[in-house]
Amino acid sequence: MVKLTPDRRLTAQPPSVAVRDLVRAPVSAAFPAAELTDGRPPNASVLAGRLSALIGGPSAKMNAVVIDVATRRSLFEWRADRPATPASTTKLVTSVAALASVGPAHRITTQVVRGAGGGIVLVGGGDPTLTALPARPDASHPPYASLADLARQTATALKTSGAERVRVDYDTSAYQGPRTAAGWKPNYVPDGEVAPVTALAVDEGRVAPSDPSKKTRVPDPAAAAAKQFARLLSKYGVSAKAGRSIVAQKGAQRLGAVQSPPMSALVEHLLTDSDNDVAEAVARQVAMKLGRPATFADAAQTVQQVLARLGVAQGVLVNDGSGLSTRNRISPIALAHLVSIAAGEKNPELRSVVTGLPIAGFSGTLSPPRYTVAASRAGAGMVRAKTGTLAGVSALAGLAYDVDGRLLAFAFMAGDGKGPVDPGKLDQLAAAIAACGCG
Numbered sequence: 173m174v175k176l177t178p179d180r181r182l183t184a185q186p187p188s189v190a191v192r193d194l195v196r197a198p199v200s201a202a203f204p205a206a207e208l209t210d211g212r213p214p215n216a217s218v219l220a221g222r223l224s225a226l227i228g229g230p231s232a233k234m235n236a237v238v239i240d241v242a243t244r245r246s247l248f249e250w251r252a253d254r255p256a257t258p259a260s261t262t263k264l265v266t267s268v269a270a271l272a273s274v275g276p277a278h279r280i281t282t283q284v285v286r287g288a289g290g291g292i293v294l295v296g297g298g299d300p301t302l303t304a305l306p307a308r309p310d311a312s313h314p315p316y317a318s319l320a321d322l323a324r325q326t327a328t329a330l331k332t333s334g335a336e337r338v339r340v341d342y343d344t345s346a347y348q349g350p351r352t353a354a355g356w357k358p359n360y361v362p363d364g365e366v367a368p369v370t371a372l373a374v375d376e377g378r379v380a381p382s383d384p385s386k387k388t389r390v391p392d393p394a395a396a397a398a399k400q401f402a403r404l405l406s407k408y409g410v411s412a413k414a415g416r417s418i419v420a421q422k423g424a425q426r427l428g429a430v431q432s433p434p435m436s437a438l439v440e441h442l443l444t445d446s447d448n449d450v451a452e453a454v455a456r457q458v459a460m461k462l463g464r465p466a467t468f469a470d471a472a473q474t475v476q477q478v479l480a481r482l483g484v485a486q487g488v489l490v491n492d493g494s495g496l497s498t499r500n501r502i503s504p505i506a507l508a509h510l511v512s513i514a515a516g517e518k519n520p521e522l523r524s525v526v527t528g529l530p531i532a533g534f535s536g537t538l539s540p541p542r543y544t545v546a547a548s549r550a551g552a553g554m555v556r557a558k559t560g561t562l563a564g565v566s567a568l569a570g571l572a573y574d575v576d577g578r579l580l581a582f583a584f585m586a587g588d589g590k591g592p593v594d595p596g597k598l599d600q601l602a603a604a605i606a607a608c609g610c611g
Contacts, residue, residue, distance in 0.1 A: 219247055222604050259567050263442055267443060269478040294398055295372075295420050296347075395414070458478060550603040557571070561595065573606060
């Protein structure tokens with residue numbers, strides 16, 4: 173029987189050893205029913221006593237819930253049904269909706285087609301992982317769509333037809349509406365937290381994509397992509413210059429195409445690394461699947477529709493896919509229910525939500541120094557959770573095995589946006605669940 177968190181013995185090993193052993197282990201499509209019911213459910217009164225002591229009383233700015241995944245029974249509630257600012261735990265909503273609608277195998281296509289007057293058109297489909305960087309053989313993800321590969325295909329097709337010089341226009345019509353969301357702070361794009369949202373971008377519009385420490389983005393990712401593509405075409409023997417933004421003709425001859433990794437891999441990445449650009453792209457795929465314009469508003473509405481079909485829409489109000497919007501509101505009980513259905517056996521298409529959750533003390537946004545101090549060390553390796561952080565807000569939602577082997581879902585949301593918040597307190601609460609032998 174395979175668990176999606178490391179054995180407790182691994183948490184005593186150095187992180188490098190534990191992670192190496194974990195990533196080599198196979199992963200089940202969902203938690204088997206027998207695994208969900210391993211161990212006795214914790215005594216709710218005992219668990220509540222431990223968590224309440226950490227929360228610190230009625231004046232604490234905290235909303236929280238713990239539920240038993242197998243039975244969906246609530247074991248602890250602290251303003252559990254009150255919506256709060258979710259920050260990046262919004263990505264759980266986005267991920268569940270995408271996997272439930274477009275499916276885990278869905279890929280996003282970027283293509284080049286013939287244009288008018290001997291030109292060609294680079295057509296964006298909304299793939300946020302399209303890259304001009306060389307492939308890395310040690311990468312932990314499936315190969316990203318390569319702009320160089322697309323240029324090579326296109327150059328071959330053009331030379332076959334006798335074309336030696338072209339203009340590269342570009343089409344971003346797959347997305348409509350504003351390029352920033354309601355509730356985004358003005359500094360998000362300049363600071364590089366996210367690029368202007370467009371259907372065509374290379375390396376998420378980063379000015380220096382090979383240097384992870386540099387977050388700055390280009391002001392117009394689509395125009396920059398066309399310029400990069402023109403340079404690559406020239407490299408492959410077709411003289412090219414960048415053109416303008418147009419809409420490609422329907423049925424135009426395709427000269428080349430590349431595809432993103434499957435949606436399952438995109439979801440794992442956006443959850444593990446909390447990638448805002450990928451989250452916004454994934455949300456728009458939901459709108460496109462449901463036949464709606466790919467705008468912030470339509471993406472939010474269609475995400476809500478998909479959640480309603482799953483029976484988990486109550487307590488969810490979003491304005492974007494990433495959680496950067498300060499207008500988003502989600503209740504802890506809604507987040508815990510989302511995680512629970514992803515962990516269950518009835519919705520195996522949601523598997524990547526669970527496998528994408530960072531592992532406490534080991535991966536993604538829960539990497540050390542989190543879960544390395546005495547107060548939270550019990551959660552290392554036993555907690556998988558999505559983090560969320562905005563000014564004055566911190567959230568943590570995910571899964572934990574308690575000492576008796578029972579799988580529990582939780583959501584902790586702290587702060588009101590007006591003062592400092594310590595994410596370490598949320599780690600302590602999650603660790604208290606993992607340390608509970610309260611059966």
